[in-house]
Amino acid sequence: MPNISQAIKQAHLALAKRDFAVAHQQAMTVLQQDPHCADGYFVMAQIAYEHGNVRKAEEVVARALKFSPSHIDCQLFRFQCWLELNQREQLLAGLIALEIDRFQNAHQFDCLGVIYSRLGMHEDALPLFEKACGLKPLDASYQYNLASCYQFSGQFELADQAYEQALVIDPAHYRSHSSLSQLKRQTQQSNHIDRLLEQWAQLNENSVDAYLHLGHALAKEYEDLEEYDLAFQYLTEGKQRKSKSTDYLPEHDRKNIETIKKLMPRLDERASASELSVVTPIFIVGMPRTGTTLVERILSSHDEVISAGELANFSMLVKQLAKTSSQWVLDEETLAKSIDLDFQSLGDAYLKSTQRFLHGKNYFIDKMPLNYMYVPLILKALPQAKIVCVQRNPMDTCLSNYRQLFSTQYSYYNYAYNLSDTGEYFVGFNQLLSEYRQRYGSRLHFLSYENVVSDIESESQRLLEYCDLPWQSQCLQFHDNQAPVATASSVQVREKLYTRGLNRWRVYEEHLGDLKSIFNDNHIQW
Structure with a gap:
């Protein structure tokens, strides 16, 4: 019999790779050994969520919390489900009761920040994103979330700095590239076109979302420079690649x-x-x-x-x-x-x-x-x-x-x-x-x-x-x-x-x- 903690670790590694079959197998192994294991149900809930079954995910994570009521990650995941299901009253009550002083890592602060941000409560989200970046400053996605919150709050200089920091950490972070291009009008003397073209040249056929974001960024910057044909060219290529992978009817x-x-x-x-x-x-x-x-x-x-x-x-x-x-x-x-x-x-x-x-x-x-x-x-x-x-x-x-x-x-x-x-x-x-x-x-x-x-x-x-x-x-x-x-x-x-x-x-x-x-x-x- 595999060790329960080892099986949970393998399940989370499989989730990160979107290998849901392996994650499911490992979670079932855990629950067969311990039917009251909250972490096993948590994995099953995440699998349901990734397959678009948010209601099922909420039901399963509720079962996890029945066995471990103070499980922070399960609480945050349930909040995420409530957000998707528009169960705002439960969510707001849960946020009030949440014990933030029990948070243990940057991911938890960032996750809560995203929830507050999606509720439109950007003033509440901002210190959480700042805390996440303080605990784990070399994570590009945390810097990106912080930058977005600064942008929504009208703090554009701080947003610029945080987007740039995300790109120092990960030069291929395409969401930061596209957001940065929108912050201000570009000029011949100050723009990001060379950097964007360098990233564009490194993309492959599987980089659909990266093509979309970089295409938008290049389109915005070329438009600012009044090079409209180039703007439309990159915009259309990024859009076409995404369109082919999207079932729009x-x-x-x-x-x-x-x-x-x-x-x-x-x-x-x-x-x-x-x-x-x-x-x-x-x-x-x-x-x-x-x-x-x-x-x-x-x-x-x-x-x-x-x-x-x-x-x-x-x-x-x-x-x-x-x-x-x-x-x-x-x-x-x-x-x-x-x-x-x-x-x-x-x-x-x-x-x-x-x-x-x-x-x-x-x-x-x-x-x-x-x-x-x-x-x-x-x-x-x-x-x-x-x-x-x-x-x-x-x-x-x-x-x-x-x-x-x-x-x-x-x-x-x-x-x-x-x-x-x-x-x-x-x-x-x-x-x-x-x-x-x-x-x-x-x-x-x-x-x-x-x-x-x-x-x-x-x-x-x-x-x-x-x-x-x-x-x-x-x-x-x-x-x-x-x-x-x-x-x-x-x-x-x-x-x-x-x-x-x-x-x-x-x-x-x-x-x-x-x-x-x-x-x-x-x-x-x-």
Whole structure:
């Protein structure tokens, strides 16, 4: 019989190599010898998680904690599962009860920092990342997490230093390369292009994510130098390599949109929830990279408004209450079943789940762009809600989505690996917003990014009037807003309003023929 501690060690080595068969075998060997061994269940939970079965992983790690309630790694792993399952109340209660003074290594501090960061609690995350780097300064991933937290908090010089430190430790750390390129505008005198090209030349066919990140980094830096053909060349190569390894099915998005269209007339026959709460959620929706963060910063600069960031709460509650079995939160089956939801329960559950963000204020912002798919349900469940739909020039919208490096963990943006797929996605989005405009009219506020940039004061006044908020001139000083920003616009929104994003597509026009054809075929003015 192998030694239990040795078998656990072998199981963790196998997990690190993603050899799940060996990890499973070693864990089973342990549990056969000791059915109460928490470490054995912990390995099994990690295997379930890596296979996408987060609920099963949570159940198994709960069993581990039954036998070893103070097992720090199991506690942190359970928090991670709760985060994925949107079980925020359990997570927050667990965080309060967690005994951080029992932490033994850098990994535990870093893991907790990631959890706080994903909750949008960057001020709580920062000292944890600093502690992790202090305990293990030669770990590039810890330096990267610290740098990202500095960036989200607007501490760009410290972010620059930490990203550079990550690259000293690991020159091939591609996430640091791509993030560093975004921190500031590059110049002929100061850029990272030679270093990026050196890393690019060392990649092999299996380096799909590295190609994606370095392609984005080179595209950003060449664009800053106005070398647009080279920018588009590297961006497209990185995107194409990732696209080939990604199972994106455009028909899934089309079916979702068609389901919502069919749902709307049926929803009109259902009663809305009662307006019992004084709390008013403000949903800012639209495609990413269209100015949603700018609008959020304008609104959250108001004394009566606080931003909760990009929340998955509403979509997760729809999924939970619809009780569909698919692994997707947003899919045709869940949307179809939403017609039978108890909208009072949905609205109440959403307000309860967001209570912790209020800090004594009655207006809060939920800036999840994909909530545009849920507009009809939001209006039923939260009749007091304000919904701001942000739109941008179609060419700039699609190009900006294509130029954006979305999280590879978030499959709902997989359309952005291919420019034509992005164009087709926009067509569906545009059709849905047209339906909303016709059906819901003034219940929604439609906002043009170009109009905001051209006349921010008038557009901000109309925006506040729609939200039933008194005018405050400080909303025009959104760049002075010190709240953390964890979106793709974390750098831009700390600058004064700029116009360089307007008609950006024109410098890439010769590469956008397919996009023009898609828009022309669907009668979309660009």
